Amino acid sequence: MAEGEKLIPINIEDEMKSAYIDYSMSVIVSRALPDVRDGFKPVHRRVLYGMHTLGVRSNVAYKKSATIVGEVLGKYHPHGDSSVYDTMVRMAQDWSLRYLLVDGQGNYGSIDGDNPAAMRYTEARMQKISEDMLADIDKDTVDHKLNFSDEYKEPTVLPTKIPTLLVNGASGIAVGMATNMPPHNLTEVVDGTIAYIENNDIEVSELMQHIKAPDFPTGGTIYGYDGVKEAFETGRGRIVLRGKAVIEEVNGRECIIVTEIPYQVNKADMIKKTADLVNDKKLEGISTIRDESDRNGMRVVYVLKRDAIPNIVLNKLYKYTALQSSFSVNNIALVNGRPQLLNLKELIHYFVEHRHEVVTRRTQYELRKAEERAHILEGLIIASDNIDEVIALIRASSNADEARNKLIERFELTEIQARAIVEMRLRQLTGLEQDKLRSEYEELMKTIEDLKDILAKKERRMDIIKEELTIVRDKYGDDRRSVIEYAGGSLSIEDMIPNEKVVITISHAGYIKRTSLNEYKTQNRGGVGQKASTTRNEDFLEHLFVGTNHQYMLFFTQKGKCFWMRVYEIPEGSKTSKGRAIQNLINIEQDDKVMAFICTQDLKDENYINSHYVIMATKNGQVKKTALEQYSRPRTNGINAITIKDNDELLEAKLTTGNSQVMLALRSGKAIRFEEAKTRPMGRGASGVRGITLAHENDEVIGMVTVENPQEETVLVVTENGYGKRTFIDDPEDGEAVYRITNRGGKGVKTISITEKTGNLVAIKSVTDNDDLMIINKSGIAIRLAVENLRTMGRATQGVRLINLKGNDSIAAVAKVMHDEEEVGDEDAESIENTGETQDGTTLDNSSTEE
Numbered sequence: 001m002a003e004g005e006k007l008i009p010i011n012i013e014d015e016m017k018s019a020y021i022d023y024s025m026s027v028i029v030s031r032a033l034p035d036v037r038d039g040f041k042p043v044h045r046r047v048l049y050g051m052h053t054l055g056v057r058s059n060v061a062y063k064k065s066a067t068i069v070g071e072v073l074g075k076y077h078p079h080g081d082s083s084v085y086d087t088m089v090r091m092a093q094d095w096s097l098r099y100l101l102v103d104g105q106g107n108y109g110s111i112d113g114d115n116p117a118a119m120r121y122t123e124a125r126m127q128k129i130s131e132d133m134l135a136d137i138d139k140d141t142v143d144h145k146l147n148f149s150d151e152y153k154e155p156t157v158l159p160t161k162i163p164t165l166l167v168n169g170a171s172g173i174a175v176g177m178a179t180n181m182p183p184h185n186l187t188e189v190v191d192g193t194i195a196y197i198e199n200n201d202i203e204v205s206e207l208m209q210h211i212k213a214p215d216f217p218t219g220g221t222i223y224g225y226d227g228v229k230e231a232f233e234t235g236r237g238r239i240v241l242r243g244k245a246v247i248e249e250v251n252g253r254e255c256i257i258v259t260e261i262p263y264q265v266n267k268a269d270m271i272k273k274t275a276d277l278v279n280d281k282k283l284e285g286i287s288t289i290r291d292e293s294d295r296n297g298m299r300v301v302y303v304l305k306r307d308a309i310p311n312i313v314l315n316k317l318y319k320y321t322a323l324q325s326s327f328s329v330n331n332i333a334l335v336n337g338r339p340q341l342l343n344l345k346e347l348i349h350y351f352v353e354h355r356h357e358v359v360t361r362r363t364q365y366e367l368r369k370a371e372e373r374a375h376i377l378e379g380l381i382i383a384s385d386n387i388d389e390v391i392a393l394i395r396a397s398s399n400a401d402e403a404r405n406k407l408i409e410r411f412e413l414t415e416i417q418a419r420a421i422v423e424m425r426l427r428q429l430t431g432l433e434q435d436k437l438r439s440e441y442e443e444l445m446k447t448i449e450d451l452k453d454i455l456a457k458k459e460r461r462m463d464i465i466k467e468e469l470t471i472v473r474d475k476y477g478d479d480r481r482s483v484i485e486y487a488g489g490s491l492s493i494e495d496m497i498p499n500e501k502v503v504i505t506i507s508h509a510g511y512i513k514r515t516s517l518n519e520y521k522t523q524n525r526g527g528v529g530q531k532a533s534t535t536r537n538e539d540f541l542e543h544l545f546v547g548t549n550h551q552y553m554l555f556f557t558q559k560g561k562c563f564w565m566r567v568y569e570i571p572e573g574s575k576t577s578k579g580r581a582i583q584n585l586i587n588i589e590q591d592d593k594v595m596a597f598i599c600t601q602d603l604k605d606e607n608y609i610n611s612h613y614v615i616m617a618t619k620n621g622q623v624k625k626t627a628l629e630q631y632s633r634p635r636t637n638g639i640n641a642i643t644i645k646d647n648d649e650l651l652e653a654k655l656t657t658g659n660s661q662v663m664l665a666l667r668s669g670k671a672i673r674f675e676e677a678k679t680r681p682m683g684r685g686a687s688g689v690r691g692i693t694l695a696h697e698n699d700e701v702i703g704m705v706t707v708e709n710p711q712e713e714t715v716l717v718v719t720e721n722g723y724g725k726r727t728f729i730d731d732p733e734d735g736e737a738v739y740r741i742t743n744r745g746g747k748g749v750k751t752i753s754i755t756e757k758t759g760n761l762v763a764i765k766s767v768t769d770n771d772d773l774m775i776i777n778k779s780g781i782a783i784r785l786a787v788e789n790l791r792t793m794g795r796a797t798q799g800v801r802l803i804n805l806k807g808n809d810s811i812a813a814v815a816k817v818m819h820d821e822e823e824v825g826d827e828d829a830e831s832i833e834n835t836g837e838t839q840d841g842t843t844l845d846n847s848s849t850e851e
Contacts, residue, residue, distance in 0.1 A: 024175035028339055032174035034181075036333040036342065037354035038133070038158040039165030041172060043087045045158055046076040048101065051126050052134050062105045062123035069119050078148045081119070088124060089116045097168050098183035098217045099476065101130045111218070111261075111298070112268035129476050133160040139365040141358045159358040161472050163189050163351045165333060169214075177339055179332040182214035182231075182239065182263075187477035190469045196348045197462050204233050204345050211344065212484060213239075214327070219260035219481040220244060223324065228484075231329035232344040243323040244483070247310040247584050250301070254310050256317065258300040260481075262325040267293070270322040271300060277320055285313040311584045355465045360455065367451040370444055372416075377441040379417025380424065384434045386411070390421060487569055504545045504553075504570060505579065510593055513579030514570045517546060544774050544815035547599035554631055556596040556616065557588060558649040562641035564634030567599065587637050596653040603632040613656050613681060616641065617664055617691060617704040620648040623744065624688030625679045628655065643687040652704040660706040663729075663739065665717065665751055665764035667702050668695040672748035673729070673739040676706070690745040705766040711735065714792055716767045717752045718775070718802065720759035720810045725752065725799030726767065726792045738795050753798040763814035771816040775803050778812040787816070 034041050040048075050072035056063045069084045077084055090096045092104030095111045106122035109115055116122065141159040146152070169183040192210035196202055213228045222228060223240040231237030244260035261267055271291055277283040285308030292299040304313055318324035331342045335350060342350070383390045393410060397403035404418040413421070427433060454460045501517040547553070547567050555563040563586040571580045582594055596616075601608055612628040624642050631639070644650060656676055665671040672692045679689055692701065707713055710730040718724035730737050739749060752761060767773070769788040776782045783803055793799065803811070 028174040028177065029334065029337055032172035033177075033179055033332060033334050033339055034165055034170040034172070035157055036165060036335050036340075036347065036350040038160045039163070039168065039170060039333075040158060041170070043077060043079075043083060044091065044101075046072050046154065047084060047088050047091065048126070048130055048134060048158065049137075049154055050076060051102075051124075051130075052137070056125040057131055058103060058126050058128045060125060062103075062125050065104075065106075065119035065122045065124050068124060075152045076147050076154045085119045089122075092124060095218050098215060098481075099129055099162075099167055099186060100127050101133070101168075103127045111266070113266045129162060132472060132475075133158050133162055133164065135159065135161055136358065136362050139362045141361045141365070157354070159362075161355070161468050162186070162476070163193060163348070165351070166211075166347055170333070174339070177332055178330060180328055180330045181333075182327055182329055183216060184211060184213075185215035185478070185480050187473055188212060188215070188480075190473040190477065192344075193348050193352060193469055194466050196345070197352060197466055200349075202345070204343060207344055207348070208232055212480070214329075214482065215480050216241065216263035216327075216482045218263050218265075219483075220262045221483045221485050223485050225484065225486045227326075227329075231331070235329070235331035235341040235343045235346075237329045239327045239329060241325055241327055241482075242318060242485075245314055245317070245323065247314065247580070250303070253306070254304045254308070256302040256304065256310060256314055258302070258323065259298055261298065261300075262322065263327060265322045265325055267291070267298065267300070274302075274317070274321045274323075283313075283316055283320055284308070285316070307590075309583065309587065309590075312587065352465065355468075356458075356461060359461050359464050363451050363454045363461075367448060367455065370448050370451060374441060374444045374448060375414070376417060376420045377437060377444065379411075379413050379420055380428070380437055381441060382411050382413065382417075383407075383421040383424065384429070384437060387429060394422065487566070499548050499550045501546060501548055502567065504547060504567065504597075504599075506544075506582065506594060506597070507579065510582045511579040512570055512582050512585065512594075513573035513577060514549075514567065515573060515575050519575045544776065544813060545597060545599065551599045551601065552603050554598045554600060554614075554653075555582070555586060555588075555594045556598075556641055556650055556653040557592045557638075558595050558644075559589070559592045560640060560642040560644040560650050561588070561592065561638040562631055563588065563594075563638045564603075564631070595650050598653055598655045600628065600655060603628075611657060613658055613676075614641070614653055615656050615660075615662060615676065615679070615704070615706060616653045616688065617651050617662075617701055618642075618644065618648045618688070619651050619700045620645075621664065621690060621692040621694055621701055622648065622688040623662065623664070623679055623691030623704075624686060625656075625676065625681050626684060626686075627681050630684050640684050643685055645687060651701055654704060654706045656706050657708075660708055661710065661741065662691070662744075663705045663707060663715065663764065663766075664692045664701050664748070665703050665705075665761060666692065666695060666699050666748065667760045667762075668699045669750060669752050669754040669761050670695060670748035671715075671717075671739060671751035671764065672744070672746055673707070673737075673741050674744040674746075675741065678744050693745060693747050695747065702761055703764040705764055707766055710737075713766050713768055715739070715751070716763075716765045716773070716787070716790070716814075716816075717761055717799070718763040718765075718811060718814045719752065719754070719799070720762045721757065722775075722801055722803045722805045722811060723752075723758040723799045724790075724802045724814075725797060726787070726790050727751070727795050728792055729766075750796050753796055755798065758798055759810065762811055765814060765816050767816050773802075774815045775811060776813045776815075777803070777805065777809050779806075779809050781809075 030042050032041065038045065051068055054063065054068060054071050056068065065085060065088065068088065069081050072084050073081055088102055089108055092100060092102040092108050094100060102124050103126065104122060104124050107117040108122065136159050137155060143156045144153040145156050147154050165181065166184045166189045167186050169181040171180045172178065188211045192207045195207065195210050213222050221242040221244060223242045227237040227239040231239065241262035243258045243262055245256050245258045248255055248257050261270060271289055274283065275289055278286050285305055286302050287305045288303045290301045290303070292301055302317070304310055331347065332339050333342060390407070393406050394403045397406055400422055403422050404415070407413055407418040407421055408415065454464070502514040503517050504512065504514050506512045549568040551567045553565045553567055553570070555565065565586065570585070573579050582588060588594070598614065603609060609629040609632045610627065613625050614628055614631065616624045642650060658676065660676045661673055662676050663671055663673045682688070694700065705715065707729055711732050714726040714728050716724060716726050728738050752758070754760060767787045771787045773785045773787055774782060775785070785802065
């Protein structure tokens with residue numbers, strides 16, 4: 001042992017303990033966790049500050065990345081160069097950050113996990129938004145500390161105007177704790193922050209009206225809202241993310257096309273793992289996978305096998321691949337140097353507190369500077385008032401110090417004022433310059449008064465914060481990228497979706513969509529109509545129904561199965577879009593098709609489901625009644641609603657209260673009316689009882705209506721060539737039955753005179769004056785008529801022409817919609833007033849075709 005040295009015995013356990021605690025605290029506080037105020041970890045803060053000191057702002061030329069990394073390493077961040085460069089690269093990747101902080105030029109990697117080019121090849125500069133994170137840093141707004149070598153000063157926090165922690169999120173693994181914070185939409189965050197400033201006692205649930213959910217840079221769909229709600233309220237939660245996938249037909253093959261993937265998913269890895277699953281036969285139904293992404297955006301195409309059901313394949317992709325992944329929120333950030341779990345309100349609170357301190361310190365700095373300048377101006381004004389004496393005094397002095405001292409004695413000035421007078425330029429003696437001094441001094445006094453007022457009133461400081469946030473929102477705010485699908489979770493979503501009226505349409509080929517009722521306008525009788533839907537070749541709209549978003553939909557198919565859905569789950573489309581194939585929404589068999597659907601209220605309401613029935617009718621004249629309660633427990637693959645016999649198919653299903661009357665109509669123009677009570681309720685498996693006897697073997701049932709108030713309701717029948725009429729069910733004057741009530745199973749009575757001119761019967765509807773009628777031709781043209789414009793006629797008449805048909809066109813479907821006062825008379829530009837000419841050119845009025 002050398003001279004002067006001594007051994008100190010230390011317990012290794014204690015040494016390990018203290019060394020490890022020191023290390024872990026260092027990682028927690030100065031490496032892995034972001035500061036709640038500016039949302040940055042030290043390395044991010046140092047990269048931005050390094051760029052700031054180098055002067056590589058958003059409006060100057062790019063600088064080599066190596067220069068920036070060297071600056072940060074040499075002055076502030078004593079770690080490996082790769083740690084700094086990797087940080088800077090991530091700040092420039094639009095799939096990593098919601099709002100980019102670095103403007104990179106060159107190869108900065110890709111979403112497929114490709115590495116960026118080395119820092120000697122790439123260049124960078126600040127983004128405009130980063131400048132707002134460093135705004136006012138030179139105005140003593142934040143504390144600075146010495147760097148590792150005590151040579152330079154670096155900020156301990158940035159005076160950011162942007163709530164960076166919420167807007168860009170953060171993730172980091174410390175020792176014994178980790179953080180994982182999702183990014184949010186800047187516009188929403190600013191709105192939420194302003195709402196908090198206006199009411200500090202605001203609840204998290206109220207903040208969520210502004211900040212709806214995280215908003216990821218890669219878009220995608222947030223599937224279910226429970227996790228979001230939990231994360232906002234507690235600081236922890238699990239958010240399920242799905243890629244954006246649509247089902248399209250490409251070159252005659254059904255394909256699933258993915259245009260957005262979940263956040264932090266590597267696209268190339270996702271495709272490779274999906275291909276492995278397909279090869280291992282764990283994922284059926286996919287024939288090939290193509291990555292067609294280019295500079296215009298992402299596009300991954302999964303080509304499906306011919307017999308695959310797209311909806312099922314898509315669900316399997318969600319289940320087995322990264323097309324659905326979850327983001328575990330864990331909002332841990334440093335508050336006063338200590339890690340803390342924070343909810344949404346606390347995150348906003350600490351940001352506002354930080355901004356308040358920055359605004360206060362900035363105002364104090366500006367006040368100090370203004371007072372210093374005012375002090376100098378006072379001296380200059382005194383000098384300019386006594387200019388001759390001042391000049392004489394200075395000329396008589398042997399040096400500057402003597403001149404200063406004489407000025408101080410003579411005019412009672414301070415050292416600072418005297419120095420300013422001595423250093424004054426000759427041009428400041430001109431009259432104009434003297435006026436300038438006075439006006440500058442007056443302006444300064446106003447500014448000083450204003451700054452003192454800001455420091456005296458907290459409300460004014462808060463108004464400044466709000467104002468600056470609004471400017472930030474207008475400058476950088478954008479639309480949400482991630483869509484929220486509330487239906488994904490178990491959260492009640494009635495509050496989230498407006499319960500507005502919608503038109504649900506189903507086309508002949510089975511395409512469904514919902515459209516706001518306001519898109520349809522009323523025209524006069526005999527109009528040509530407006531284009532209703534862009535359907536595929538030979539396709540036309542067959543079913544049209546009006547419901548509200550919150551209702552339940554029951555779908556009944558030709559083969560007698562029933563499927564269940566909420567109205568808001570039906571994809572929304574414009575009046576001209578073709579909608580989505582029902583096969584993609586419900587697991588219906590390939591050769592089956594939806595024939596009827598019922599909109600019901602809450603299927604969990606015991607009283608409601610036990611007091612309502614579903615009445616079904618088949619083409620061959622069978623009817624069946626079942627309690628609605630039997631349909632209140634849905635299954636994904638549907639349930640049996642009625643057993644259908646050979647050569648028959650389900651035609652119609654209606655919701656009743658048990659006290660209605662049923663009317664069935666035949667192609668041949670006959671109709672029957674009987675009491676609903678004549679058919680007893682049966683189980684779902686029964687095939688029903690005879691409702692009407694067909695006139696001949698080519699005859700079939702074309703429709704069924706249920707009647708509640710026979711003396712108020714009228715029956716409207718329409719033939720395939722566009723003729724139709726209204727007839728009372730019971731005569732309103734004497735109460736006599738127009739359509740007499742008979743036993744079910746009879747042959748029925750004449751409901752319209754069928755001739756070659758009218759064509760066979762295609763529709764029967766129960767209508768009142770408050771209804772509108774929608775008629776759709778096979779060519780896809782739709783017209784909407786007010787029912788009150790059609791007067792009632794006798795049972796055996798031929799009716800009037802309702803719609804002018806061109807060429808071989810015929811009527812495909814007829815539906816009634818609720819009459820809307822405001823819409824009547826709001827003619828579409830394409831609508832043509834029509835007097836209604838017959839085929840031989842003679843003009844008709846309402847009565848001229850009666851027989």
